Amino acid sequence: MNIAMLLDMAAEGFGDRVVVGRRKDGLIASRLRELAIGAAAAVRTAHADAVVYLAVNGPAFPVAMFAAARAGVPLVPVNYRLGAEQLDQLLANHPNAYGIADPNQADALRRAGMSTRTPEEFVAEAEVRTGAEDDVPMDPEATAVLIYTSGTTSKPKGVLLRHQNLTSYVLGSVEFAGADEEDAALMSVPPYHIAAVSNVLTNLYAGRRFITLEAFTPAEWLALVREEGVTNAMVVPTMLARIMEAQLDRSVTRLRSLAYGGAKMPLAVIERALREWPRVEFVNAYGLTETSSTITVLGPEEHRAAIDSDDPAVRARLASAGKALPGIELEIRDEFGAVVPPGVTGRIFVRGEQVSGEYAGAKSSIDERGFFDTRDQGRLDDDGYLFIEGRVDDTIIRGAENIAPAEIEDVLMRDPDVVDAVVVGVPDEEWGQHIEAAVVLRPGAELDTEALRAHVRAILRGSKTPDHIAVWPELPRTPTGKLVRRDVVRRLVEGEVPSADST
Amino acid sequence: MKPRVGQTLTSPVDSTTVIVVRAPDSDISLTCAGVEMVDPKAKTDQPNGTADPNQMGGTVIGKRYADEALGLELLCTKPGKGTLAVNGEPVPMKQSKPLPASD
Numbered sequence: 055m056n057i058a059m060l061l062d063m064a065a066e067g068f069g070d071r072v073v074v075g076r077r078k079d080g081l082i083a084s085r086l087r088e089l090a091i092g093a094a095a096a097v098r099t100a101h102a103d104a105v106v107y108l109a110v111n112g113p114a115f116p117v118a119m120f121a122a123a124r125a126g127v128p129l130v131p132v133n134y135r136l137g138a139e140q141l142d143q144l145l146a147n148h149p150n151a152y153g154i155a156d157p158n159q160a161d162a163l164r165r166a167g168m169s170t171r172t173p174e175e176f177v178a179e180a181e182v183r184t185g186a187e188d189d190v191p192m193d194p195e196a197t198a199v200l201i202y203t204s205g206t207t208s209k210p211k212g213v214l215l216r217h218q219n220l221t222s223y224v225l226g227s228v229e230f231a232g233a234d235e236e237d238a239a240l241m242s243v244p245p246y247h248i249a250a251v252s253n254v255l256t257n258l259y260a261g262r263r264f265i266t267l268e269a270f271t272p273a274e275w276l277a278l279v280r281e282e283g284v285t286n287a288m289v290v291p292t293m294l295a296r297i298m299e300a301q302l303d304r305s306v307t308r309l310r311s312l313a314y315g316g317a318k319m320p321l322a323v324i325e326r327a328l329r330e331w332p333r334v335e336f337v338n339a340y341g342l343t344e345t346s347s348t349i350t351v352l353g354p355e356e357h358r359a360a361i362d363s364d365d366p367a368v369r370a371r372l373a374s375a376g377k378a379l380p381g382i383e384l385e386i387r388d389e390f391g392a393v394v395p396p397g398v399t400g401r402i403f404v405r406g407e408q409v410s411g412e413y414a415g416a417k418s419s420i421d422e423r424g425f426f427d428t429r430d431q432g433r434l435d436d437d438g439y440l441f442i443e444g445r446v447d448d449t450i451i452r453g454a455e456n457i458a459p460a461e462i463e464d465v466l467m468r469d470p471d472v473v474d475a476v477v478v479g480v481p482d483e484e485w486g487q488h489i490e491a492a493v494v495l496r497p498g499a500e501l502d503t504e505a506l507r508a509h510v511r512a513i514l515r516g517s518k519t520p521d522h523i524a525v526w527p528e529l530p531r532t533p534t535g536k537l538v539r540r541d542v543v544r545r546l547v548e549g550e551v552p553s554a555d556s557t
Numbered sequence: 558m559k560p561r562v563g564q565t566l567t568s569p570v571d572s573t574t575v576i577v578v579r580a581p582d583s584d585i586s587l588t589c590a591g592v593e594m595v596d597p598k599a600k601t602d603q604p605n606g607t608a609d610p611n612q613m614g615g616t617v618i619g620k621r622y623a624d625e626a627l628g629l630e631l632l633c634t635k636p637g638k639g640t641l642a643v644n645g646e647p648v649p650m651k652q653s654k655p656l657p658a659s660d
Binding site for chain 1: 561562563565574576578618619632634635
C-alpha cells in the first residue's frame with residue numbers, strides 16, 4: 055500500500071468532512087486529495103527526487119506529504135532550528151529535491167541548489183493543477199518519508215520509513231472513520247518529528263480534524279484547546295510541565311484524550327495532571343522514528359488504576375511505557391545477546407511490520423531474526439509492562455562499572471523540591487568518567503546539595519553518588535523535550551551557569 | 558478476479574466500497590449481495606445482476622472483513638446493504654479492539 059491510499063479512503067469515505075485546520079475555513083478530505091494531486095503534478099514536472107519541507111507546521115505539510123507519496127518520491131521534513139552548517143550538510147543529500155521553505159529559510163535551500171517556494175506558494179501551485187493526471191505508484195517498499203534523527207546522542211541519521219511501515223502502523227492501530235465528526239486533534243510538535251508525520255496519517259484515517267500549533271506556549275495551547283473544542287492532543291513532557299506550572303486558567307472542558315511521549319515524563323508532572331484533569335484520558339506512547347512512531351502504549355485505565363492503587367507494582371506502572379501494540383514484539387537482551395526474563399534490565403529490541411530500522415546510505419540494521427535494536431535500556435514486568443531506563447549511549451562508565459544515569463536521576467527527582475534532573479559522566483583522568491548532576495528546583499526552593507548527595511548514597515551506593523550537584527534555572531533540552539546531555543557535560547566542565555533564557 | 562493490494566472495488570448493486578488490504582495470489586470470486594464486485598477504474602464490461610435477498614447482511618464503514626485461510630482482507634470505505642462473500646462464502650467481519658489515540 056501507498057500512504058496516498060489512506061487519503062483516497064478518507065476522500066471517498068467522508069470527503070466533505072473538514073480534516074485539516076479550523077472548522078470554519080479548514081480543508082475537507084476531498085479538497086486535500088485534489089491539492090495533493092495538483093502538488094504531485096508540480097513535483098513530477100520539476101523532475102524532483104524528493105520533497106524537502108523546511109517550514110513550520112501548517113496545512114501545507116499534509117499536502118506536501120501526500121503530494122510526495124503520489125509523485126513516488128520521499129518527503130523530507132527538515133528541522134528549521136538547525137544551525138547553518140548542520141542544515142547545509144543535510145540538504146546536500148537532496149540536491150534534486152523540490153523545496154518548500156519559510157521565507158527566512160529559503161536561502162538554505164538555494165545554497166543547496168534547490169528550487170524553493172513558501173508553503174503558501176506551494177499550495178497555490180497545487181491549486182492550479184488540481185485536474186492533473188494522477189498515477190500513484192504502488193511500490194510498498196518505496197520510501198514515503200525520510201526523517202533525520204535529532205542527533206542528541208549521535209550524528210543525525212536519515213531514517214527511511216517505507217509506505218509499508220507507515221500503512222501497517224495506521225491499519226494496525228487506528229479504526230478507519232472511528233472519530234466523531236465533532237472531534238479535533240491538536241498537534242504541538244514540529245513537522246520534522248515522527249509524531250507529526252504519524253499524526254497526519256492516523257487522524258486523517260480516523261476522520262478526526264487536526265490543527266497545528268506553530269510555536270508552543272502554555273497560553274496559546276490552552277486558548278486553542280478551548281476555542282477549537284480540541285478533544286485529542288499530543289504533547290511532549292516539557293510542554294505538559296509548562297502547562298501545569300503556568301499561572302493560567304487550565305479548564306479544558308472538551309479535552310478527552312491527552313497523549314504524551316518523546317522523552318521521560320517526570321512523575322510529579324503526570325500525577326498533577328491526573329489530579330487537575332480528572333476527566334481526561336492520558337496515554338503514554340513510546341516509540342522511535344525508526345519504528346514509525348508508537349510501539350507501546352500505557353492507556354487511560356492503566357493511568358487511573360496506577361494512581362488509585364496501593365499495590366506498589368501497579369502504582370509503579372505510572373512510570374512505565376505500557377504494553378506492546380498488537381503486531382509488535384519486544385525482547386530485552388543482555389550484553390551477550392541472550393533474551394532476559396521479566397524484571398531484568400537489558401537492551402530493548404523490537405520486531406514488527408511498522409519497524410523500519412533502516413538509515414539512508416547504510417545497510418539495514420535489522421538482525422537475522424527481524425529485530426531492531428532501539429539502543430534504549432529497559433525491562434519488562436511480569437505482566438508485560440515496559441519500563442524505559444534511558445539510552446545505552448548515555449551509560450556512564452566509571453572505572454569498570456557501567457552506570458545508567460536514569461536510576462540516579464529517578465532518586466534525585468524524588469526530592470519534592472527538584473523538578474528536573476540530569477546525571478552525566480564527566481571526563482576524569484583517574485576513573486575515565488566521574489558522575490556529576492544538575493538539578494532544577496521548584497520556584498523559591500533552596501537546596502542543601504550535600505544532604506541530597508547523602509540521600510542518594512543512602513538509597514543507591516557510593517559509586518553511584520554524584521561527586522557534584524549543580525543547581526541550574528533549567529536544563530538544556532531540544533524544543534521537542536529531549537535532554538542534550540553533551541551540552542550538560544560541556545557546561546559542567548566549563549563551569550558555565552546557564553541563564554533562564556539561554557535556550 | 559485477482560484482486561491487488563490497494564485496489565478499490567465497488568458493488569454494482571449497492572453502495573458498498575472496499576479497499577483490498579491483503580490479497581491471495583490466486584483467482585477468486587468476490588461478490589456483494591451475490592453480484593461480482595468490480596474495479597471502477599478498470600475498463601472492462603460492468604457485470605450486472607440483481608441483489609440476492611438472502612445476502613443482505615450489510616457492511617459497516619471502517620470495519621475489516623477477512624478470510625484468514627485465504628489471506629484476503631478488505632476494508633469497507635463505504636457501507637452498503639449487501640453481504641461480502643468470497644467463492645460463495647460470507648467474509649466475516651474482523652473483530653478489533655480500538656486502541657487509544659496515541660499521536
